[in-house]
Amino acid sequence: MEINLIPKEEKFFDLFEAQAERICAVAKEFKDLLADWRLDSDKIEKISDMEHEADITTHEIMDKLNRTFITPFDREDIHELASKMDDVIDLTQGCASRMHRYRIASTPEDLRQMSDVLLRSTETVRKAVMGLRDLKKTRRILDYCIEINSLENVGDQMQEAAMGRLFAGERDPIEVIKWKEIYELVETAIDKCEDVANTIESIVVKHG
Amino acid sequence: MEINLIPKEEKFFDLFEAQAERICAVAKEFKDLLADWRLDSDKIEKISDMEHEADITTHEIMDKLNRTFITPFDREDIHELASKMDDVIDLTQGCASRMHRYRIASTPEDLRQMSDVLLRSTETVRKAVMGLRDLKKTRRILDYCIEINSLENVGDQMQEAAMGRLFAGERDPIEVIKWKEIYELVETAIDKCEDVANTIESIVVKHG
Amino acid sequence: MEINLIPKEEKFFDLFEAQAERICAVAKEFKDLLADWRLDSDKIEKISDMEHEADITTHEIMDKLNRTFITPFDREDIHELASKMDDVIDLTQGCASRMHRYRIASTPEDLRQMSDVLLRSTETVRKAVMGLRDLKKTRRILDYCIEINSLENVGDQMQEAAMGRLFAGERDPIEVIKWKEIYELVETAIDKCEDVANTIESIVVKHG
Numbered sequence: 001m002e003i004n005l006i007p008k009e010e011k012f013f014d015l016f017e018a019q020a021e022r023i024c025a026v027a028k029e030f031k032d033l034l035a036d037w038r039l040d041s042d043k044i045e046k047i048s049d050m051e052h053e054a055d056i057t058t059h060e061i062m063d064k065l066n067r068t069f070i071t072p073f074d075r076e077d078i079h080e081l082a083s084k085m086d087d088v089i090d091l092t093q094g095c096a097s098r099m100h101r102y103r104i105a106s107t108p109e110d111l112r113q114m115s116d117v118l119l120r121s122t123e124t125v126r127k128a129v130m131g132l133r134d135l136k137k138t139r140r141i142l143d144y145c146i147e148i149n150s151l152e153n154v155g156d157q158m159q160e161a162a163m164g165r166l167f168a169g170e171r172d173p174i175e176v177i178k179w180k181e182i183y184e185l186v187e188t189a190i191d192k193c194e195d196v197a198n199t200i201e202s203i204v205v206k207h208g
Numbered sequence: 209m210e211i212n213l214i215p216k217e218e219k220f221f222d223l224f225e226a227q228a229e230r231i232c233a234v235a236k237e238f239k240d241l242l243a244d245w246r247l248d249s250d251k252i253e254k255i256s257d258m259e260h261e262a263d264i265t266t267h268e269i270m271d272k273l274n275r276t277f278i279t280p281f282d283r284e285d286i287h288e289l290a291s292k293m294d295d296v297i298d299l300t301q302g303c304a305s306r307m308h309r310y311r312i313a314s315t316p317e318d319l320r321q322m323s324d325v326l327l328r329s330t331e332t333v334r335k336a337v338m339g340l341r342d343l344k345k346t347r348r349i350l351d352y353c354i355e356i357n358s359l360e361n362v363g364d365q366m367q368e369a370a371m372g373r374l375f376a377g378e379r380d381p382i383e384v385i386k387w388k389e390i391y392e393l394v395e396t397a398i399d400k401c402e403d404v405a406n407t408i409e410s411i412v413v414k415h416g
Numbered sequence: 417m418e419i420n421l422i423p424k425e426e427k428f429f430d431l432f433e434a435q436a437e438r439i440c441a442v443a444k445e446f447k448d449l450l451a452d453w454r455l456d457s458d459k460i461e462k463i464s465d466m467e468h469e470a471d472i473t474t475h476e477i478m479d480k481l482n483r484t485f486i487t488p489f490d491r492e493d494i495h496e497l498a499s500k501m502d503d504v505i506d507l508t509q510g511c512a513s514r515m516h517r518y519r520i521a522s523t524p525e526d527l528r529q530m531s532d533v534l535l536r537s538t539e540t541v542r543k544a545v546m547g548l549r550d551l552k553k554t555r556r557i558l559d560y561c562i563e564i565n566s567l568e569n570v571g572d573q574m575q576e577a578a579m580g581r582l583f584a585g586e587r588d589p590i591e592v593i594k595w596k597e598i599y600e601l602v603e604t605a606i607d608k609c610e611d612v613a614n615t616i617e618s619i620v621v622k623h624g
């Protein structure tokens with residue numbers, strides 16, 4: 001008979017998985033928003049609401065961390081993972097919010113393509129996070145992390161190309177400044193997916 | 209009789225508290241500088257001097273860390289805390305220095321308000337740092353960290369609103385570029401206060 | 417007779433040293449590129465090739481980390497060190513790539529000087545990395561880290577001065593935006609050298 005003295009802290013996985021689902025949902029909503037951009041789109045507020053929910057989940061994780069003696073992996077990794085996942089959502093929401101604030105009239109193809117890379121990256125993040133419950137499948141989780149890294153490179157290339165086109169085509173410097181910030185926000189959101197992947201990699205190499 | 213085999217490393221707390229006081233002093237000086245902005249204000253050099261003193265304290269902490277066997281909390285957390293506190297001061301000083309370098313003529317209300325958020329955030333950082341000596345009061349320290357997180361959100365909102373007004377009102381793109389950088393520096397200084405809070409949170413969840 | 421039960425993981429040091437050499441080689445190539453800037457310079461592609469090689473080395477380190485039970489220092493520090501070294505190369509390559517993409521016509525003295533600071537910083541990084549094999553020489557390694565920190569301050573000052581001159585002299589805002597990004601990329605590459613130094617410092621204080 002095997003007696004389980006250390007209760008598994010399943011709740012952490014529930015919270016991480018809920019947050020991973022939310023990251024995808026926000027990225028999906030953002031992509032849909034860009035596909036049919038309107039300054040009065042109710043998707044902007046919906047994304048904002050999801051960002052608030054994400055904040056609550058983040059605080060729940062931090063709070064649970066503070067009240068739990070035995071954690072499924074290192075406390076600092078839980079802290080880091082929660083914090084980076086929150087960053088992805090913050091940046092995506094921040095981008096939608098700035099586009100509204102800056103009275104953006106229409107969305108270029110470059111941005112729509114970047115939002116697709118962000119969505120694919122968040123979907124891979126979700127798969128990697130789902131793998132944390134059972135760290136035996138190390139290889140598969142690390143493959144997701146490699147895929148997230150590749151998508152980050154793709155996003156970076158896209159941003160560079162988009163900026164090249166912007167500098168070549170747009171003559172209003174104020175518009176260039178606005179668009180540069182918008183592209184940077186999406187690219188940084190994709191970057192933060194890579195940070196999540198790095199944290200997951202770090203957990204896997206320690207516990208896998 | 210209780211024999212204290214492990215001498216408490218009080219000196220670390222002294223140094224952290226001195227640095228926390230300095231962060232507030234710099235933020236206060238910066239706020240005062242903006243309230244009465246002049247290109248020849250001696251506050252610019254005073255802030256620069258305080259930044260040099262902060263560097264010395266940071267090196268003292270790192271040096272002490274290298275020569276101490278038993279530390280009050282994890283070496284990497286001490287390292288991180290010292291480094292992030294230094295960042296807050298560097299960014300505040302960097303902002304004052306750039307405003308001088310870019311021959312800024314006057315300070316808008318948006319910037320003055322952001323400097324007030326920075327000051328409030330540094331004051332809360334100071335309170336949280338003061339709590340590290342006695343980690344029993346976990347709840348109170350974590351509440352300060354939550355407050356710092358909220359102030360970061362406020363700072364972010366202010367920056368977005370400030371940029372919106374800038375894009376709507378300022379027609380000289382060179383001025384827009386300058387101001388964008390200045391707002392970003394203050395916002396990043398507030399961000400780094402949040403990083404300090406995250407490190408403190410991480411210390412508290414491990415030792416509290 | 418002393419039996420060595422734990423085989424030293426020399427391979428990690430080999431990989432780190434190879435990467436440190438590559439960082440210097442990239443910085444050298446970048447400096448040479450700027451000294452004789454041409455849009456069709458084959459140095460741009462050479463830097464790009466070196467960046468791909470660096471990615472392979474980074475993956476080799478991560479993979480080895482995943483398959484190794486006993487590591488010469490903390491797994492998270494190895495992860496961090498590999499990741500930050502990769503960042504230095506990515507940013508340097510990204511700068512060369514953007515200069516090409518943005519059809520930059522000529523390179524100002526300010527940029528050439530910053531590339532020299534980057535080169536000096538990478539050379540000091542290389543010396544610090546070489547010190548990791550024998551952590552006894554703590555003082556010397558920490559001195560290299562202090563030097564890297566000083567060079568970061570120098571780079572930051574240079575960037576501020578370069579931006580000051582740009583704002584004073586360049587009237588085409590689109591050019592200002594391009595150059596601001598280029599200076600920032602070099603400055604961030606120098607920053608990442610400091611991150612490498614901080615990780616090395618952290619390893620040294622734990623194991624030295």
